[in-house]
Amino acid sequence: xxxxxxxxxxxxxxxxxxxxxxxxxxxxxxxxxxxxxxxxxxxxxxxxxxxxxxxxxxxxxxxxxxxxxxxxxxxxxxxxxxxxxxxxxxxxxxxxxxxxxxxxxxxxxxxxxxxxxxxxxxxxxxxxxxxxxxxxxxxxxxxxxxxxxxxxxxxxxxxxxxxxxxxxxxxxxxxxxxxxxxxxxxxxxxxxxxxxxxxxxxxxxxxxxxxxxxxxxxxxxxxxxxxxxxxxxxxxxxxxxxxxxxxxxxxxxxxxxxxxxxxxxxxxxxxxxxxxxxxxxxxxxxxxxxxxxxxxxxxxxxxxxxxxxxxxxxxxxxxxxxxxxxxxxxxxxxxxxxxxxxxxxxxxxxxxxxxxxxxxxxxxxxxxxxxxxxxxxxxxxxxxxxxxxxxxxxxxxxxxxxxxxxxxxxxxxxxxxxxxxxxxxxxxx
Amino acid sequence: xxxxxxxxxxxxxxxxxxxxxxxxxxxxxxxxxxxxxxxxxxxxxxxxxxxxxxxxxxxxxxxxxxxxxxxxxxxxxxxxxxxxxxxxxxxxxxxxxxxxxxxxxxxxxxxxxxxxxxxxxxxxxxxxxxxxxxxxxxxxxxxxxxxxxxxxxxxxxxxxxxxxxxxxxxxxxxxxxxxxxxxxxxxxxxxxxxxxxxxxxxxxxxxxxxxxxxxxxxxxxxxxxxxxxxxxxxxxxxxxxxxxxxxxxxxxxxxxxxxxxxxxxxxxxxxxxxxxxxxxxxxxxxxxxxxxxxxxxxxxxxxxxxxxxxxxxxxxxxxxxxxxxxxxxxxxxxxxxxxxxxxxxxxxxxxxxxxxxxxxxxxxxxxxxxxxxxxxxxxxxxxxxxxxxxxxxxxxxxxxxxxxxxxxxxxxxxxxxxxxxxxxxxxxx
Numbered sequence: 007x008x009x010x011x012x013x014x015x016x017x018x019x020x021x022x023x024x025x026x027x028x029x030x031x032x033x034x035x036x037x038x039x040x041x042x043x044x045x046x047x048x049x050x051x052x053x054x055x056x057x058x059x060x061x062x063x064x065x066x067x068x069x070x071x072x073x074x075x076x077x078x079x080x081x082x083x084x085x086x087x088x089x090x091x092x093x094x095x096x097x098x099x100x101x102x103x104x105x106x107x108x109x110x111x112x113x114x115x116x117x118x119x120x121x122x123x124x125x126x127x128x129x130x131x132x133x134x135x136x137x138x139x140x141x142x143x144x145x146x147x148x149x150x151x152x153x154x155x156x157x158x159x160x161x162x163x164x165x166x167x168x169x170x171x172x173x174x175x176x177x178x179x180x181x182x183x184x185x186x187x188x189x190x191x192x193x194x195x196x197x198x199x200x201x202x203x204x205x206x207x208x209x210x211x212x213x214x215x216x217x218x219x220x221x222x223x224x225x226x227x228x229x230x231x232x233x234x235x236x237x238x239x240x241x242x243x244x245x246x247x248x249x250x251x252x253x254x255x256x257x258x259x260x261x262x263x264x265x266x267x268x269x270x271x272x273x274x275x276x277x278x279x280x281x282x283x284x285x286x287x288x289x290x291x292x293x294x295x296x297x298x299x300x301x302x303x304x305x306x307x308x309x310x311x312x313x314x315x316x317x318x319x320x321x322x323x324x325x326x327x328x329x330x331x332x333x334x335x336x337x338x339x340x341x342x343x344x345x346x347x348x349x350x351x352x353x354x355x356x357x358x359x360x361x362x363x364x365x366x367x368x369x370x371x372x373x374x375x376x377x378x379x380x381x382x383x384x385x386x387x388x389x390x391x392x393x394x395x396x397x398x399x400x401x402x403x404x405x406x407x408x409x410x411x412x413x414x415x416x417x418x419x420x421x422x423x424x425x426x427x428x429x430x431x432x433x434x435x
Numbered sequence: 436x437x438x439x440x441x442x443x444x445x446x447x448x449x450x451x452x453x454x455x456x457x458x459x460x461x462x463x464x465x466x467x468x469x470x471x472x473x474x475x476x477x478x479x480x481x482x483x484x485x486x487x488x489x490x491x492x493x494x495x496x497x498x499x500x501x502x503x504x505x506x507x508x509x510x511x512x513x514x515x516x517x518x519x520x521x522x523x524x525x526x527x528x529x530x531x532x533x534x535x536x537x538x539x540x541x542x543x544x545x546x547x548x549x550x551x552x553x554x555x556x557x558x559x560x561x562x563x564x565x566x567x568x569x570x571x572x573x574x575x576x577x578x579x580x581x582x583x584x585x586x587x588x589x590x591x592x593x594x595x596x597x598x599x600x601x602x603x604x605x606x607x608x609x610x611x612x613x614x615x616x617x618x619x620x621x622x623x624x625x626x627x628x629x630x631x632x633x634x635x636x637x638x639x640x641x642x643x644x645x646x647x648x649x650x651x652x653x654x655x656x657x658x659x660x661x662x663x664x665x666x667x668x669x670x671x672x673x674x675x676x677x678x679x680x681x682x683x684x685x686x687x688x689x690x691x692x693x694x695x696x697x698x699x700x701x702x703x704x705x706x707x708x709x710x711x712x713x714x715x716x717x718x719x720x721x722x723x724x725x726x727x728x729x730x731x732x733x734x735x736x737x738x739x740x741x742x743x744x745x746x747x748x749x750x751x752x753x754x755x756x757x758x759x760x761x762x763x764x765x766x767x768x769x770x771x772x773x774x775x776x777x778x779x780x781x782x783x784x785x786x787x788x789x790x791x792x793x794x795x796x797x798x799x800x801x802x803x804x805x806x807x808x809x810x811x812x813x814x815x816x817x818x819x820x821x822x823x824x825x826x827x828x829x830x831x832x833x834x835x836x837x838x839x840x841x842x843x844x845x846x847x848x849x850x851x852x853x854x855x856x857x858x859x860x861x862x863x864x
Contacts, residue, residue, distance in 0.1 A: 036781060040805050113804060119826070125815050127825050130803065134837050217837055238667060238838040259860030266862035352465060361856075374559065374855055375542060376469050386554050386858025395863070396556050396854065397548070408563050408646055409667040410839040413854045425825065425842045426803055427790075429815030431688030433695035434824070 017204040024208035027163055028215025030193040031136040035161040038194050039133050043110040045188050046157055053153070053184030054102040060180055061095055067176035068145065075169050087143045090173055098149040098177075101400065105153045108399040111417045112159040115426065125432050129423040133159035135217035137420060138209045139402075140165045140231060142223035145173035151220075152181050152195045154402050158420040161194045163216065165209055168201035175199060210235040220415075222403055240411050240419070242404045244330045244356035245275030247388045250347040250373075252364035253286035259385060260287075260363040264295055266387040267361065269302050273332045275404060276359050276381075276391040280327060280337045282347045288340045289315050304334040311340035327354040344369050351377055357406050359383065359391040380406055380413035446633040453637035456592055457644025459622040460565045464590035467623050468562050472539040474617050475586055482582070482613030483531040489609055490524055496605035497574065504598050516572045519602055527578040527606075530829065534582045537828040540846045541588040544855065554861050558852040562588035564646035566849060567638045568831075569594045569660060571652035574602035580649075581610050581624045583831050587849040590623045592645065594638055596652075597630035604628060639664040649844075651832055669840050669848070671833045673759045673785035674704030676817040679776040679802075681793035682715035686723075688814060689716075689792040693724055695816040696790065698731050702761045704833060705788050705810075705820040709756060709766045711776045717769045718744050733763040740769035756783040773798050780806060786835050788812065788820040809835055809842035 057064065068090040075085050111131050118128030137160045139151045148164055155162035166174040178197035185192050198205050210219050210231055219239045221231040228241050249267050251260040267278035283292060292315045299306060306312075307322040319338070326337040327350070341347045344362070351360050361383035362373040370384045381391040391413065393401025398416030405411045411419035486493065497519040504514050540560050547557030566589045568580045577593055584591035595603040607626035614621050627634050639648050639660055648668045650660040657670050678696050680689040696707035712721060721744045728735060735741075736751040748767070755766040756779070770776045773791070780789050790812035791802040799813045810820040820842065822830025827845030834840045840848035 036805075036807075039807065040801075121824065121826055123819070123824060125819055125824075127819075130811075132807070135807070233665070236662070238836075256860065262860060262862050270863050372469075376465075378465075378468065378561070378564070379853060381854040381856060382559075383856040384858065385860055386856045387862045389863035390552070390554055390556075390856055390858075390861070391854070395550065395552060395554075397550055407667075408851045412851055422837045422841055424808060425810040425820070427810060427812040427815045427819055429813065429819075431685065431691060431792075431814055432819070433691050433816045434699050434818035 016202060020200055020202045020204040021208045023200065024198070024205055025212065025215070027196050027198070028136070028212045031161040031163055031196060032215050034191040034194040035133070035135045037191050038156070038159050038161050039112070041159060041190055045190065046110065046159070047106040049156060049185055049188040049190050050102045050106040050153055052187040053181050054099045056180035056183045057095060057099055057102075057149070057177070060176070061092065064090060064095060064173065064176040064180070067172040070172045071170055078169075080169065084143055084169070088145065088170055088173070090145055094146060098146050101150060102153050105157050105400055108157065108417060110157065111421050116423070118426075123432060123435070124429070126428040128426055130426045131418070131421050132424050134420055134422055135160060136215060137162045138165070138216045138219045138237075139163070140206055140209065140219065140221045140223070140227065142167040142227065143169055145170040145177060147222060148174050148177045148197065149181075150400070151402060154400060154417060154420060156195065158417045160420055163196050163198065163209060165198040165205055171199070171201060206231070207234065210237060213237045220402055238410070240403070240405050240415060241407060242275065243406045245277070245358040245404075245406075246280065246328060246330050246354060246356040247276060247278050247359045247361075248280045248282055248351050248355060249278045249361045249363065249388060250282040250341070250344070250351070251284060251287060251291060252344055252362060252366065252369060253284035254366040254369065255287065255363040256365055257287065257291050260291055261295060261298070263361065263363055263385070263387050265298050267389055268299065268304060268336050269334070270387070270389045272334050274389075275330070276388050277332070278336070278388050279329065279331050280339065280354065282339050282341050282350055284344070284347075285311070285340050285342055288312070292316055292338070299336060302334065304336055306336055306338060308338040309340060312338045315340075330356070344373065348373070348376060351379075355379060358404070359388045361386060361388050380404065445631060449629055449631045449633040450637045452629065453627070453634055454641065454644070456625050456627070457565070457641045460590040460592055460625060461644050463620040463622040464562070464564045466620050467585070467588050467590050468541070470588060470619060474619065475539065475588070476535040478585060478614055478617040478619050479531045479535040479582055481616040482578075482610050483528045485609035485612045486524060486528055486531075486578070486606070489605070490521065493519060493524060493602065493605040493609070494521075496601040499601045500599055507598075509598065513572055513598070517574065517599055517602070519574055523575060527575050530579060531582050534586050534829055537586065537846060539586065540850050545852070547855075552861060552864070553858070555857040557855055559855045560847070560850045561853050563849055563851055564589060565644055566591045567594070567645045567648045567666070568592070569635055569638065569648065569650045569652070569656065570596065571656065572596040572598055574599040574606060576651060577603050577606045577626065578610075579829070580831060583829060583846060583849060585624065587846045589849055592625050592627065592638060594627040594634055600628070600630060635660070636663065639666060642666045649831055667839070669832070669834050669844060670836060671704065672835045674706070674787040674833075674835075675708050675757060675759050675783060675785040676705060676788040676790075677709045677711055677776075677780050677784060678707045678790045678792065678817060679711040679770070679773070679780070680713060680716060680720060681773055681791060681795065681798060682713035683795040683798065684716065684792040685794055686716065686720050689720055690724060690727070692790065692792050692814065692816050694727050696818055697728065697733060697765050698763070699816070699818045701763050703818075704759075705817050706761070707765070707817050708758065708760050709768065709783070711768050711770050711779055713773070713776075714740070714769055714771055717741070721745055721767070728765060731763065733765055735765055735767060737767040738769060741767045744769075759785070773802065777802070777805060780808075784808060787833070788817040790815060790817050809833065
């Protein structure tokens, strides 16, 4: 048997395996959709207790992944993300308890009203069904994703990174045991246990079994999933976030916000990547900001006008305006006014988070209405764009899509609404 | 030049044409998103006035399509759907005025609350952006779709049936004139004026220009669009709707509802296609219902138990349970109890509309919670599943998807929500 025949036989086997998982998930989804709040919360706590009781197993499985990672030459950052220790297991346990405390969105009825025909019409919040989640190295995503899906009444199929295979297997065993304890189907959370890349292809092309895919990882993964998926995708693509300092801004507030948005954390999608400054205040605010950035070793790349004010600033090339640095680098552009800033954001923004600093009421009102992004802010740091800060309790990711869920996706983003009609023998005239 | 080279050159030209339209639509979408309610309403009324003033042109253009349709042997039903006359133009004008009267969803702010950090967080309703609509013969869809997209602040690209090309062109001219009168971009509503089928392929694969596709037409069109689209699709696939008559039903109500759900109109997606009857009441209700159906020439196809009660009922084959007849045909199954009915619906239902007739509180509560469909009803005819009956004012279609919009899609279904954050110099700690 030559190798391509073997490959394709393997791929076929993987596809069949995924279809079996899909079939089981679909059946489990029906049971999960009707599970009551108390049972789901008890299961979350039972999983937490299992994780606590089986720490040694989880750490030992993780040690195998860590050893393989070192043998395969994974870099220090990836190894750090892969590692599970007591502190991180405590974090997962804490996360499970937090999600158990959140209100259950399932079954919530909104806007139930009488219609002239005499029927009552409203909307009831319901689970999406089966959610496929594809992620990369961090094994704690297994718990985060499973617990959000469980609480929102969905079944889920998780496909983690191949480098975390043993860690994810050990966590999956805890989840299955916790589900079983509370009489919920163990197949409500299934972890794909093959490293065959064909598993991703299969998972994203089974609309009969999977209702939505959430890819979490690098741009390469997300672009591939978006291109090839045959089911809807909730995705977070880029975060090219701007802060615009208006000429009517309080410059102290502007200073604090621009500094916080860039330097609070670098490797996060809600960090500011481009600073826009109104011409009239650029010479006032930029030197002060530049000094603060330099103290934190932030590399500055500016437009021509910026470089007149900050002569030792690097030249920003055209590609800088659409770059998500995720690093201590900032591009700076001086703009004529808010309209110029709005044009820049419409052209280069990624639709993630945009903020204006201004003391002007009408401009704040216009910025809020006209900027097309998942979060639009006035006088606040872009770093607030986060499920916890927004009060969602937890998030499965931040969507830059416009359809369905936009911005931080929490429990509600994993649900949909169906219409309900209450009559008493009503017929259509 | 051989024919396939010519084809591909034509396709290339069509693709370029669509990309130009997409580019123009994207620019128009930004202007539409910030158009105020009064301007949008005036534009709707101006379009109505244009239609009224140009009746002769519209009817003349339609006459060309009708003649071509007769020459091409279109059947009477298709010709009827294609025809525009004074009455139908009045209907379009009335529709425009109705949509002008509806509340504008854009800019509506929900749930604005203070967070412990001091910021206020809420959600603002915003247009989706550019909506592509692909539909078949009825030219009045051009006005329905354009007016809903306009009112919800979206730009739209409409691709109607090739048999309605001249009619759609004449309607498009009225729309453009109405938009221009009110200072809105004429490119906010663009009608594809080529019959090249490559236009559909191009329209559904430009995620940079089109945010969502709404296909309206037969199953073939919708399946093709779903399979090939590279942008999200809001679709209505099948309507295999059930009424379940429980053994605790008031049989008079059950009789009225089952009769209305099947016979009020046949060719509609919210008509009942399968009747489920609890064993304990089957012998009471079925003969009475069968007599009423027969009076209306409805063909009955039953399971074995049904045929014991109704001996001259046809045999239902397994494929009948998943059939959307859209015709005076009904399949009937006797089930043991509600659980049996729930299983049947989970297996064969298309997720459109399901109704239970029961006097039992607990069963009504369970049916509402457990049935996975876009509309779930208690003691009401499935025929109520409709945007007007639900109070949406108008609908662009009924979605059987779970993501984003489910059930009747009105103005709100053509919008999304962004997060807004109001601070006063707040930074993340």
